[in-house]
Amino acid sequence: MGEARISRQASEGPRRVLFPLALAQFICSFAGSNMNVMINDISRDLDTTVEGVQVAITVFLLVMAALMIPGGKLTDRYGRKRCLLAGLLIYGLGALLSAVSPGLGVLILGNSILEGVGTALLIPPVYILTTLLFTETASRARAFGAIMAFGGVGAAAGPLIGGLITSVLGWRAAFVFQALVIVLIIFLSREIKDPLPPDPTSPFDVRGAILSAVGLVLVVSGILAAKTDLWLMLALLVAGALVLTWFFGWIRARERAGEEPLLSTSLFRDRTSNLGLVTQNVQWLVLMGTSFTVAAYLQVVRGYDAIQTGVIFTAATLGLLATSLMAERLAERRSQRTLIVTGFAVTVAGIVLLLALVGGSPSPWAFAPGLLLIGLGIGLMLTPSVNIVQSAFGEDRQGEISGLSRSVSNLGSSLGTAIAGTILVAGLTTHAYAAAMLTLAAFALLGLSTALFLGPGPR
Numbered sequence: 001m002g003e004a005r006i007s008r009q010a011s012e013g014p015r016r017v018l019f020p021l022a023l024a025q026f027i028c029s030f031a032g033s034n035m036n037v038m039i040n041d042i043s044r045d046l047d048t049t050v051e052g053v054q055v056a057i058t059v060f061l062l063v064m065a066a067l068m069i070p071g072g073k074l075t076d077r078y079g080r081k082r083c084l085l086a087g088l089l090i091y092g093l094g095a096l097l098s099a100v101s102p103g104l105g106v107l108i109l110g111n112s113i114l115e116g117v118g119t120a121l122l123i124p125p126v127y128i129l130t131t132l133l134f135t136e137t138a139s140r141a142r143a144f145g146a147i148m149a150f151g152g153v154g155a156a157a158g159p160l161i162g163g164l165i166t167s168v169l170g171w172r173a174a175f176v177f178q179a180l181v182i183v184l185i186i187f188l189s190r191e192i193k194d195p196l197p198p199d200p201t202s203p204f205d206v207r208g209a210i211l212s213a214v215g216l217v218l219v220v221s222g223i224l225a226a227k228t229d230l231w232l233m234l235a236l237l238v239a240g241a242l243v244l245t246w247f248f249g250w251i252r253a254r255e256r257a258g259e260e261p262l263l264s265t266s267l268f269r270d271r272t273s274n275l276g277l278v279t280q281n282v283q284w285l286v287l288m289g290t291s292f293t294v295a296a297y298l299q300v301v302r303g304y305d306a307i308q309t310g311v312i313f314t315a316a317t318l319g320l321l322a323t324s325l326m327a328e329r330l331a332e333r334r335s336q337r338t339l340i341v342t343g344f345a346v347t348v349a350g351i352v353l354l355l356a357l358v359g360g361s362p363s364p365w366a367f368a369p370g371l372l373l374i375g376l377g378i379g380l381m382l383t384p385s386v387n388i389v390q391s392a393f394g395e396d397r398q399g400e401i402s403g404l405s406r407s408v409s410n411l412g413s414s415l416g417t418a419i420a421g422t423i424l425v426a427g428l429t430t431h432a433y434a435a436a437m438l439t440l441a442a443f444a445l446l447g448l449s450t451a452l453f454l455g456p457g458p459r
Contacts, residue, residue, distance in 0.1 A: 017133055018143055020188035021126045022150035024088070027181045028119045029154030031095075031111070032061055032288060032413055034162030036295035037306040037313075038171040045171070048104045050300055054421040055224065056108050057292065061414035062220045063116025064123075065407050066213035069263055072124035072403020073205070079198035080125040080132075084189065087122025091115050092182035099175035111175070119410075127402040131390060132195045144390070145331075148382040149324030155287055156317040156375055159295055163310020171306075208251055208262030215244035216411060223418040267397070267404055275454050276388035279340055280405065281412035282447030283385060286347060286440050287378050289416030291316075293424050293436045294354070294367060301433070304364065315368040319375025327383040336384035337454040343381030344448035350374035351441040355434060381451075388454070416440070 035042070039053050046052075075083045094114025101107040130147060134140040165174045222236030251261035268274060291313070298304045298312065323330075323343075330339055350373030357366040386405065393401045423436040 016188070016191045018130070018146055020185045020192065021130060022147045023181065023185050023188070024084070024122055024126050025147050026150040026154035027178055027185070028064075028091075028123060029151040030158045030161065031115055031119070031178060032057070033155045033158030033291045034174055035111070036292050037159045037163040037299070037309045038166050038174065039296055040299050041166055041171045041306060042107070046101070046104050046107065050296060052104050054292070054296075054417065056104065056112050058220065058224060058414055058417045058421065059108060059112035060116045061288070061410055061417060062217060063113060064119045065220075065411035065414050066216045067117060067120035067209075068124065068407035068410055069212055069400075069403040070204075070209040071120040071122075072128070072400060072406070073202075073209075073262060074121070075125050075128055076199055077202040077204055078200075079194050080129050080196070081189070081192055081194040082198065084122050084125040084129075084192075085186065087118045087120070087125075088182050088186050088189075089118070090121065091118025092179045092186075094118060095175045095178040095182065099172045099179070115178075123406050124402045127386075127390065127406065129192065129194070131402070140387075144387055145324065145327040145383045148386055149321065149327065149379070152287075152320045152324050152379050152382050153317060155284075155291065156313065156320045156378075159291065159313040160310035160317060163306040163308070163313075167305060167307035203260045205251070205254065205260070205262035208247060208254070211243055211247035211250060212262065215240050215247055218243060220411075220414050220418050223415065223422060226422050263404060264397075264400060267393070267400060270392045272454060273389050273392040273401075275450055276385050276392070277405065277408045278450045279344075279381065279385045279447050279454075280389065280409045281415075282443050282450070283343075283378055283381060284409045284412035285416035285419075286351075286444050286447070287374070287416065288413040289420035289436070289440045289443075290351070290354075290371075290374055292417045293420045293433065293440070294371070296421070296424055297433045298364070298367075302364070308364065312364050312367050313371060316371040316375035319372040319377075320379035321375075323376050323379030324382065327379075330380070331384065331387075336388055337451065339384045340381040340451040340454065341448060343377045343379075343384075344444055344451055345377070346380065347374050347377030348441055348444045348448065350377060351437055351444060355437050355441075358433075416443075 035053065035057050039050055042053050043049055071083065071087070091114070094110045094117075097110030097114060098107055101110055126147065130143045131140065134143040161177075162174050165171075165177055218236050218240030222233045222240060225233040225236055248265070251263055252265055254261040255265060295309055295313070298309045299306075304312075350370045352370075353373060354367065354370030357369060389405050390401060420436040420440055423439060424432050
């Protein structure tokens with residue numbers, strides 16, 4: 001009966017069900033990149049620095065990564081649609097608070113904390129509902145393709161949309177825009193029916209949630225500390241590694257005792273899924289790292305305003321949109337492994353172009369070829385990586401794997417901003433820009449090497 005209802009809902013109005021889910025992914029990805037073009041405006045208005053804005057962006061991405069796994073588990077206990085709506089409301093409140101923030105502290109509370117918590121609650125239901133509502137392989141692939149396209153375009157178009165809004169209405173209006181989109185998603189979500197009832201008796205591993213969150217926060221904080229104190233960086237990284245080790249020991253102990261942990265260790269026993277998670281992490285690390293590095297360089301070093309910076313990023317948006325929209329057609333002709341390998345190769349070529357052309361030309365359009373290739377490469381592999389991971393497990397594991405998958409991706413986003421941003425703000429010069437981009441190229445090559453070990457995966 002449940003399967004019949006799912007199929008009927010998917011057949012009666014797949015676009016009505018899918019659109020709010022894809023739009024939710026869009027606005028969360030948009031929030032992670034649109035602040036990149038507001039660096040100068042926010043710094044002047046709130047009397048802060050480039051480093052302060054970088055911290056706000058990184059903390060937002062980090063909160064998402066740290067809470068995504070607990071957010072995925074809560075969907076079993078309270079229901080997928082209920083968590084989706086709760087996340088949207090918290091996110092909207094954070095956006096409104098950010099819009100009226102008098103200083104960096106309130107901005108971090110609204111944008112980094114509340115929007116981060118809201119995203120961690122609403123994103124896992126997006127992927128779980130998609131998996132449950134679209135049961136056929138072809139329809140599920142199309143649905144994931146649409147969601148990842150919206151997410152990728154949100155991240156790539158964030159600088160352009162944010163730049164337009166900032167130039168015309170001011171940077172605060174960009175947060176009002178986010179709140180309005182949240183209202184629209186809540187309105188459209190009334191069409192969504194949760195295919196599975198919530199289970200109030202489902203256990204929730206509080207200690208595991210705390211340990212995983214603290215461990216991730218310490219690791220990323222260590223990277224941020226690299227530019228000021230190497231000993232502090234080392235201490236935070238070691239502490240983070242110890243806490244994460246404690247976390248894995250804790251969940252294994254719960255499993256041996258017959259209790260349900262926050263995250264089952266069996267999720268890490270699938271080799272293909274593990275490799276897919278690595279490629280997801282690296283994709284978002286490169287995309288968000290490039291976005292922050294190029295945007296900061298354009299504004300701080302070359303003196304471009306928000307709209308000029310956003311227009312330059314149009315090349316990446318167009319490239320990502322083009323390959324994302326072709327995802328279904330490409331998946332019918334090529335294996336998912338081939339698409340991911342090709343995507344990384346094209347991305348590396350884009351970074352090389354960014355280094356070669358920008359260094360030899362003062363023109364802002366020297367950024368366009370490299371950004372276009374990066375957009376094409378990232379768009380080519382976003383959907384295959386997600387599909388490989390999600391399809392490795394049955395419906396009973398979708399809550400866990402969805403939370404893990406989104407956590408890994410958002411951890412990549414926060415690491416990309418933290419690593420590239422730390423290198424860049426340490427000395428905003430041509431050499432710092434080159435060093436940051438070379439670091440991102442090294443990570444892209446790591447992703448390419450990992451993808452070579454993937455199996456062909458389902459088409």
